[in-house]
Amino acid sequence: MMEAVSRIPLLRVLTAALLAGAIFCLGRFGIAGAASLDDLLAGALAPSAAPALLGPITSAGRVGWECKPERAAGAAGWQEAELPLDRGTP
């Protein structure tokens, strides 16, 4: 589902390649002398992904316990809310 709502993976790869190249060049001259270090470090810290879309709803509508997406949208627990995981997280 996430592929559908985002073209972020391709952008991330391009950004990563540019960032890696910039950091590599920076490294050749030593970190202490880098004027734009703050920008580079900030660029390395990307927020987590947006949540994937909640699933379809039947003609009965959103009201009632049978409607899983509406329940997920209001749930207090992260698993029931179907929040995303990241690589390496359980």
Place this chain on the structure above:
Amino acid sequence: MRVALLVALLTQLTATSGIAQTYSPQTPVPRTTSAPALRAVAVRREIEERFTIGLAAEGRSDWKAAAAEFERIVALRPPEPLGSTARYDLAIAYANLQRNEDAARELRAALSLDPGFLAAMANLVSIDIALRNLSEARKVADRYMTLAPDSARALYSRGIVALQAGDAATARDDFGKLLHVNPSYAVAHYDLALAEERLGRYDAAERELRSALGLAPGYARARLALGVVLLREGEHGAARNAFAQATVDASGDPALQNIAAAMRDSIKSPQ
């Protein structure tokens, strides 16, 4: 002889009546001859059938077929909750067809029909983020939070929007509240750390990242972020170690691995 025949006949009649009850028709026969009423029954039946077909198509990821069914339902202008539900399901099909603008439009229409539709709000925030329409995403996320202040998804979604839009204070509040109820959610510790880092609170950021890594030792993005925070704190050796570990943990994610390796190599190792 006559009595026996009568008993047999009555038994047969009872059995026949039982069978007839078992096989009663699923769809009741319309109790009207009025043309408008008959048309309304037919339209209602068409909507139900198209929902069934459309949901089956979404179930097998045939988004084009699903979109066609829900477009037809929307064109029939069904009453609530059918109208908002059809637009919600149509938005899912559009999003999977990479038609995010259309998906956002349908979700906004669903919300104008049913202003309390939380699942529609949740999906609209995700689609607005994908469209990089952060001001709209924030408006919907604020409304979502007002209606469902304890919702984990509302807190997470608004926190992500706030981080992307540069509002670190709101992000810190939202991820903090999310973690109050969900202390074992490692991803929220990571995002809270990002908010703290942007607010210049490196000690708090480091603490959150160590919490995330305590829950998920192989969490490469958190390890990379820890390296960045340690670097900001002047801990070059520890930062280098964190980047080196992130390079290992990020195997399978070349983008992240490249960044971690470049960061590691940019720090001179102690002589």
